Amino acid sequence: xxxxxxxxxxxxxxxxxxxxxxxxxxxxxxxxxxxxxxxxxxxxxxxxxxxxxxxxxxxxxxxxxxxxxxxxxxxxxxxxxxxxxxxxxxxxxxxxxxxxxxxxxxxxxxxxxxxxxxxxxxxxxxxxxxxxxxxxxxxxxxxxxxxxxxxxxxxxxxxxxxxxxxxxxxxxxxxxxxxxxxxxxxxxxxxxxxxxxxxxxxxxxxxxxxxxxxxxxxxxxxxxxxxxxxxxxxxxxxxxxxxxxxxxxxxxxxxxxxxxxxxxxxxxxxxxxxxxxxxxxxxxxxxxxxxxxxxxxxxxxxxxxxxxxxxxxxxxxxxxxxxxxxxxxx
Amino acid sequence: xxxxxxxxxxxxxxxxxxxxxxxxxxxxxxxxxxxxxxxxxxxxxxxxxxxxxxxxxxxxxxxxxxxxxxxxxxxxxxxxxxxxxxxxxxxxxxxxxxxxxxxxxxxxxxxxxxxxxxxxxxxxxxxxxxxxxxxxxxxxxxxxxxxxxxxxxxxxxxxxxxxxxxxxxxxxxxxxxxxxxxxxxxxxxxxxxxxxxxxxxxxxxxxxxxxxxxxxxxxxxxxxxxxxxxxxxxxxxxxxxxxxxxxxxxxxxxxxxxxxxxxxxxxxxxxxxxxxxxxxxxxxxxxxxxxxxxxxxxxxxxxxxxxxxxxxxxxxxxxxxxxxxxxxx
Numbered sequence: 001x002x003x004x005x006x007x008x009x010x011x012x013x014x015x016x017x018x019x020x021x022x023x024x025x026x027x028x029x030x031x032x033x034x035x036x037x038x039x040x041x042x043x044x045x046x047x048x049x050x051x052x053x054x055x056x057x058x059x060x061x062x063x064x065x066x067x068x069x070x071x072x073x074x075x076x077x078x079x080x081x082x083x084x085x086x087x088x089x090x091x092x093x094x095x096x097x098x099x100x101x102x103x104x105x106x107x108x109x110x111x112x113x114x115x116x117x118x119x120x121x122x123x124x125x126x127x128x129x130x131x132x133x134x135x136x137x138x139x140x141x142x143x144x145x146x147x148x149x150x151x152x153x154x155x156x157x158x159x160x161x162x163x164x165x166x167x168x169x170x171x172x173x174x175x176x177x178x179x180x181x182x183x184x185x186x187x188x189x190x191x192x193x194x195x196x197x198x199x200x201x202x203x204x205x206x207x208x209x210x211x212x213x214x215x216x217x218x219x220x221x222x223x224x225x226x227x228x229x230x231x232x233x234x235x236x237x238x239x240x241x242x243x244x245x246x247x248x249x250x251x252x253x254x255x256x257x258x259x260x261x262x263x264x265x266x267x268x269x270x271x272x273x274x275x276x277x278x279x280x281x282x283x284x285x286x287x288x289x290x291x292x293x294x295x296x297x298x299x300x301x302x303x304x305x306x307x308x309x310x311x312x313x314x315x316x317x318x319x320x321x322x323x324x325x326x327x328x329x330x
Numbered sequence: 331x332x333x334x335x336x337x338x339x340x341x342x343x344x345x346x347x348x349x350x351x352x353x354x355x356x357x358x359x360x361x362x363x364x365x366x367x368x369x370x371x372x373x374x375x376x377x378x379x380x381x382x383x384x385x386x387x388x389x390x391x392x393x394x395x396x397x398x399x400x401x402x403x404x405x406x407x408x409x410x411x412x413x414x415x416x417x418x419x420x421x422x423x424x425x426x427x428x429x430x431x432x433x434x435x436x437x438x439x440x441x442x443x444x445x446x447x448x449x450x451x452x453x454x455x456x457x458x459x460x461x462x463x464x465x466x467x468x469x470x471x472x473x474x475x476x477x478x479x480x481x482x483x484x485x486x487x488x489x490x491x492x493x494x495x496x497x498x499x500x501x502x503x504x505x506x507x508x509x510x511x512x513x514x515x516x517x518x519x520x521x522x523x524x525x526x527x528x529x530x531x532x533x534x535x536x537x538x539x540x541x542x543x544x545x546x547x548x549x550x551x552x553x554x555x556x557x558x559x560x561x562x563x564x565x566x567x568x569x570x571x572x573x574x575x576x577x578x579x580x581x582x583x584x585x586x587x588x589x590x591x592x593x594x595x596x597x598x599x600x601x602x603x604x605x606x607x608x609x610x611x612x613x614x615x616x617x618x619x620x621x622x623x624x625x626x627x628x629x630x631x632x633x634x635x636x637x638x639x640x641x642x643x644x645x646x647x648x649x650x651x652x653x654x655x656x657x658x659x
Binding site: 217218219223224226227228229230232236240241316 | 436438441
């Protein structure tokens, strides 16, 4: 197990280094930072002085090393647009995105898995067929269109739910949460559903396909032949076998959700990282873009690693000590 | 072995199984009748697609659509079970009829320990506590010959070899002491050396517990070693049934005779293995009359028109022109 863990962590570090290199390239080659930071009247001497101060006169490798070193300490430089520390800027926005993604993930599992099991077991019932049909809509409807439709229906026409923002938030240390206030929770509903609808249908279709596959296996037939109750056969035996791909997809989708929450965040003016990124792109705020790239990649890689480790927990065959145990036993 | 004298444990009469296909129903099993006495081992042999596994599936009530029982009856210890609703039938499975499937590598749930699978099965059928169930699971593992059962009970299926897994599968089938076990090709997926161990184990358990076994296989050798009686199936019908020694030594149906002749022997070295010419008809092309007549060496026009019945004698063949007269019918 420790070597398995070490291997995964080394993999993750390698990927992060590659991403850092890409972010560094953006920094280094998308426009000249000196040109971007000084105004047009600056003299050549001022330019050279800033160049030296920023370390841009150093060699390529040394500059990259400095960049990685700074990034490790959470120093991504100063935003061009509002002269704030980039890391603080992202840290402020992160809780908003994270809570939104958390709600969306919870919804996708809490609704997607039962629907998937239902449509697999009652394959021929009209309700299951209707769900299958609706799920095609869910997969193909773009989230911005859905978000706007929701706003039109629930905020403008019915006036049930807020159309934008996070509502009231409570500060716990550096973390701001909207989960503790009624208005914060209300504000989460529309963007949460908008973001999760694709996930719900994805999880449902995945669970359905996996369940249908598993229900045909010998061990399910044997479980039925032993007279186990169908509830146990379906949930304890069949669903358990379907969880691996669900974990994989959910884990990877959390990364996707964080990265692509920016569409939903833009529609609902949700003050998260995605909105920050969209604004940064508009203003060519390169340090923010580079930092966003690194932070999102870091979340991706962490989730991937966590998924790998969860595998080992769910599937005993992947535990290395179990494998050697079998070899010893024979 | 006075199977005829006692009341049969399992009694199948005129069983007909039909698959509803796109081009109309296909008859996969037609007029199958046989009995199994308590504690008796009945071997069922035949080629792939002859309907032997299907018969077993129907008896444990696991026939899934599009297959359905279209006629006949199945009685277990006098109780009719082929028309039971789903829930009583579910309770009967595992409790009174156990099952063993062909591939021990895929029959066990890969993510649950063998102990969990045994305990769950025991708790489903017997009114015992969890710790009593575990005690029973442990004893079962010992009984089927799993060494170091105390530690092995918490292992996962992938930590067992194929032969050991089949022993676990047998233990699972025995959980609630069923009176009948349907063993569907229990040794086919195993090494020959392991096969002998498993058949010996089955025979011993059958004797000690008084369990009857319906042993479905295409391996005549396994039948000859294990079974008391044998039923030979062809194209969804039983063509010959009787005590093993009589059927193997004095086959009366030409198909059985061909089957026997095609078993290679170590004593005679033939350059070309014996075989029956042709192949078994597909379900949608079973000829009228005797299904075997196109491949039969002694068939006549009569065979093409009239379907032979299976006489109710101890050693019976569904043939108009049986190879020899039964020594004592």
